Amino acid sequence: MELDPLLLSRLQFAFVVSFHAIFPVFTIGLASYIALLHGLFYKTENPAWDRLALFWTKVFAVVFGMGVVSGIVMSFQFGTNWSNFAYATSNFLGPVLSYEVVTAFFLEAAFLGVLLFGRNKVPEGVHLFAAIMVAVGTFISSFWILSANSWMQTPAGFELIDGRFHITSWMEALFNPSFWYRFVHMGMASFLTGGFVVAGVSAWFLLRKRDVEANKKALSMCLWLLLILAPAQAVVGDFHGLNTLEHQPTKVAAMEGNWETQTNVPLLLFAIPDKEAQTNHFEIGIPNLASLILTHHVDGEVPGLNAVPIEEQPPVIIVFWAFRVMVGIGLLMIAVALTGLFLRRKGRVYENPLFLKTLTVMIASPFLAVLGGWIVTESGRAPWLVYGVMTHAEGLTPSLTGGMALFTLIGYIAVYSVVFFTGIYYLTRVVRNGMKEETQAEVEGEVERPKRPLSAAHTPFDDDLEGANT
Amino acid sequence: MSIDLSLIWAAIIGFGVIMYVLMDGFDLGLGILFPFAPDEESRDVMMNSVAPVWDGNETWLVLGGAGLLGAFPLVYSVFLPALYIGVFLMLAGLIFRGISFEFRFKSKKNRRWWNRAFCWGSAIATFAQGAVVGAYIQGFAVEDFRYVGGALDWLTPFTVLTGLGLMAGYALLGSTWLILKSEGHVQQWAYRITPKLLLAVLVVFGIVSLWTPLVSPEVRDRWMNQIHLIWLFPILAMVCAGALYRAVKRQQEGLPFVSTLGLFIFTYLGLIASKWPVIVPPNYTIWDAASAPESQLFLLIGVLFVIPIVLAYTAWSYWVFRGKVKVGEGYH
Numbered sequence: 001m002e003l004d005p006l007l008l009s010r011l012q013f014a015f016v017v018s019f020h021a022i023f024p025v026f027t028i029g030l031a032s033y034i035a036l037l038h039g040l041f042y043k044t045e046n047p048a049w050d051r052l053a054l055f056w057t058k059v060f061a062v063v064f065g066m067g068v069v070s071g072i073v074m075s076f077q078f079g080t081n082w083s084n085f086a087y088a089t090s091n092f093l094g095p096v097l098s099y100e101v102v103t104a105f106f107l108e109a110a111f112l113g114v115l116l117f118g119r120n121k122v123p124e125g126v127h128l129f130a131a132i133m134v135a136v137g138t139f140i141s142s143f144w145i146l147s148a149n150s151w152m153q154t155p156a157g158f159e160l161i162d163g164r165f166h167i168t169s170w171m172e173a174l175f176n177p178s179f180w181y182r183f184v185h186m187g188m189a190s191f192l193t194g195g196f197v198v199a200g201v202s203a204w205f206l207l208r209k210r211d212v213e214a215n216k217k218a219l220s221m222c223l224w225l226l227l228i229l230a231p232a233q234a235v236v237g238d239f240h241g242l243n244t245l246e247h248q249p250t251k252v253a254a255m256e257g258n259w260e261t262q263t264n265v266p267l268l269l270f271a272i273p274d275k276e277a278q279t280n281h282f283e284i285g286i287p288n289l290a291s292l293i294l295t296h297h298v299d300g301e302v303p304g305l306n307a308v309p310i311e312e313q314p315p316v317i318i319v320f321w322a323f324r325v326m327v328g329i330g331l332l333m334i335a336v337a338l339t340g341l342f343l344r345r346k347g348r349v350y351e352n353p354l355f356l357k358t359l360t361v362m363i364a365s366p367f368l369a370v371l372g373g374w375i376v377t378e379s380g381r382a383p384w385l386v387y388g389v390m391t392h393a394e395g396l397t398p399s400l401t402g403g404m405a406l407f408t409l410i411g412y413i414a415v416y417s418v419v420f421f422t423g424i425y426y427l428t429r430v431v432r433n434g435m436k437e438e439t440q441a442e443v444e445g446e447v448e449r450p451k452r453p454l455s456a457a458h459t460p461f462d463d464d465l466e467g468a469n470t
Numbered sequence: 471m472s473i474d475l476s477l478i479w480a481a482i483i484g485f486g487v488i489m490y491v492l493m494d495g496f497d498l499g500l501g502i503l504f505p506f507a508p509d510e511e512s513r514d515v516m517m518n519s520v521a522p523v524w525d526g527n528e529t530w531l532v533l534g535g536a537g538l539l540g541a542f543p544l545v546y547s548v549f550l551p552a553l554y555i556g557v558f559l560m561l562a563g564l565i566f567r568g569i570s571f572e573f574r575f576k577s578k579k580n581r582r583w584w585n586r587a588f589c590w591g592s593a594i595a596t597f598a599q600g601a602v603v604g605a606y607i608q609g610f611a612v613e614d615f616r617y618v619g620g621a622l623d624w625l626t627p628f629t630v631l632t633g634l635g636l637m638a639g640y641a642l643l644g645s646t647w648l649i650l651k652s653e654g655h656v657q658q659w660a661y662r663i664t665p666k667l668l669l670a671v672l673v674v675f676g677i678v679s680l681w682t683p684l685v686s687p688e689v690r691d692r693w694m695n696q697i698h699l700i701w702l703f704p705i706l707a708m709v710c711a712g713a714l715y716r717a718v719k720r721q722q723e724g725l726p727f728v729s730t731l732g733l734f735i736f737t738y739l740g741l742i743a744s745k746w747p748v749i750v751p752p753n754y755t756i757w758d759a760a761s762a763p764e765s766q767l768f769l770l771i772g773v774l775f776v777i778p779i780v781l782a783y784t785a786w787s788y789w790v791f792r793g794k795v796k797v798g799e800g801y802h
Contacts, residue, residue, distance in 0.1 A: 068525075069568055073561055075535050079550030080557055086550075087615065090543030091762045095769035098536040102776045105529055110779065166762050397551045397617075404621045408558045415562045419569060426573070461576035 003402025023067030029194025085395030107137030499644025501592020567591030600636025604629030635674030
């Protein structure tokens with residue numbers, strides 16, 4: 001069998017970027033939450049806030065460390081597998097991606113150390129400031145990454161000279177037409193992720209009656225946050241979709257599974273899109289609803305996939321179903337948030353075991369939704385790498401063979417599996433260890449010296465945990 | 471434009487590379503020496519002596535990689551495809567040793583596995599980096615700004631030698647760093663192995679120097695027929711090697727590490743002088759490889775802002791961390 005380096009490279013990129021993305025999407029939301037906790041403690045002096053801040057900072061440290069490790073690989077992917085793309089777009093992507101690195105280093109050098117290890121060493125106000133700056137820094141980092149990605153979706157502010165992109169306007173390129181929609185949608189996704197993880201972990205502690213007072217506070221604030229954010233995200237997502245309709249109609253056609261440009265398009269709940277036959281099988285839909293959502297008219301016209309030749313159509317079935325996973329989870333999130341409100345009014349939100357168990361299961365949901373969303377937007381761009389200008393095939397490294405790509409694909413899967421399972425295993429130990437005070441033995445021997453993020457957690461890797469009654 | 475941005479960027483990247491080699495060099499070197507350490511206690515000391523600074527050291531690698539894409543994209547888009555397999559091995563090595571730094575001290579039952587990950591990760595990453603140096607000396611098959619060679623073109627007897635040479639070199643940086651940071655039987659062990667490592671480095675250094683003119687005619691031409699001033703670099707490198715040997719014999723503590731740094735710096739300058747201004751051998755200079763001036767300028771602003779901060783932070787880290795690492799001192 002002939003190994004296709006293009007397909008294997010796309011799989012490899014999808015794998016490493018998906019693996020990487022789950023860490024920052026969580027830390028961006030969590031950093032803001034930690035800053036908020038510090039602010040509340042600063043204002044109210046209630047020690048419960050301080051304990052929550054300390055606990056979540058430990059979790060943040062481990063996840064941040066895993067994000068850094070998986071991020072190193074990302075910075076080499078463009079060169080190893082997509083060198084034509086890297087070379088052609090380097091005038092824009094080079095500086096933009098480098099600025100992300102610069103931001104991250106600045107953040108780590110200046111503020112992360114103070115946040116992680118400065119407790120009891122710097123004044124409270126300074127510690128709070130560091131927490132806020134870390135939160136701001138994570139957003140600046142995501143600004144650069146999302147600007148780069150948005151530019152690939154809706155390229156702007158450039159001219160092509162000899163096959164290379166030259167930037168004519170940095171403002172137009174950085175703040176390209178889809179940038180703000182993506183930035184807001186992604187920022188809110190990060191908050192939702194942070195919110196659902198904190199809510200789920202708090203619920204897990206409440207089910208076991210551990211640190212009840214602090215975890216009630218944490219759960220309560222998360223539920224308020226989710227009640228506002230989950231529906232708001234649906235609205236933002238709708239605006240993002242309209243923006244995509246304007247700039248990348250084929251992607252929207254794939255999301256809706258709509259082959260012909262037509263009016264009165266139904267919203268499909270289920271279908272098996274068949275690209276070869278250019279049709280759907282087993283359609284179940286709600287009449288006119290897709291037209292209504294996309295054009296705000298029942299008889300609005302929705303573009304079809306066959307407006308472009310079959311070679312320029314994305315892998316429809318992947319886009320179609322990834323979109324349904326994202327939206328389905330989004331609706332589930334709204335339902336959970338509303339249930340929380342209902343139970344709160346009946347005064348049973350901290351006791352209802354079914355609701356608390358649901359929340360612990362929902363920890364996984366924002367990650368799946370985020371991955372679903374990224375699969376929609378990235379697969380939906382196919383076959384374009386830079387939309388309308390450069391295809392995947394044109395961007396591929398010319399010297400790459402199928403065998404090379406397969407070798408590293410298997411390699412990265414192996415390496416990441418070890419890292420991932422080690423990291424998640426350790427993370428669950430940190431969480432299970434909970435908010436109990438650190439024993440003297442754990443803190444002892446801590447000499448004053450610079451440290452790395454993971455050192456903020458003292459939980460042993462494989463010894464038995466004391467007091468963790470699980 | 472009156473200011474040559476490519477020149478400024480070449481200086482920045484050149485500085486970043488040597489900072490990386492010197493700083494990550496000694497902690498990778500300790501990883502290579504790990505299995506040869508006399509006992510588990512000395513391994514604790516070895517790891518403790520670099521644990522607080524190693525990830526700051528790797529900052530320079532990422533900064534260099536990102537800077538290359540921004541300032542000299544041709545380097546990025548030729549080196550990475552050409553060294554495809556090597557880059558993967560290096561990254562896998564760095565990842566494994568990175569997590570073993572984190573978990574070895576948190577782990578008791580599985581400690582020997584983390585020891586292995588630390589050693590193999592360090593050794594493989596170092597070998598890959600040494601092979602990159604060799605591949606750079608050899609040059610790359612490039613046509614029309616694209617790499618056209620095969621997957622394993624970089625793996626030749628010459629690059630295997632440079633790979634092994636860098637392993638010896640990093641191990642030497644590691645052992646002299648250990649002399650500086652340790653005491654007692656750990657330090658005595660480091661004193662014993664340092665001359666052997668120095669010998670290994672000098673042997674490879676000699677073979678590479680004789681071999682290079684054969685693999686790269688441009689380099690031969692430069693050394694034999696052009697500027698004779700560049701002979702100063704190998705001479706200074708040899709002076710450093712001599713100083714190192716003497717300092718070890720006299721059991722001095724700081725000088726061995728400093729002279730090893732000198733040995734590396736002069737070798738590095740000699741290498742640059744052999745190739746300058748070619749950055750993608752054999753044909754492309756730094757100006758051919760450059761990105762658009764407005765892109766170089768845009769990035770330069772941010773980098774000039776952050777480099778002093780990274781340097782200050784680095785200096786502070788090393789200052790806080792000065793002094794000897796004692797046996798049994800905990801690092802969690």
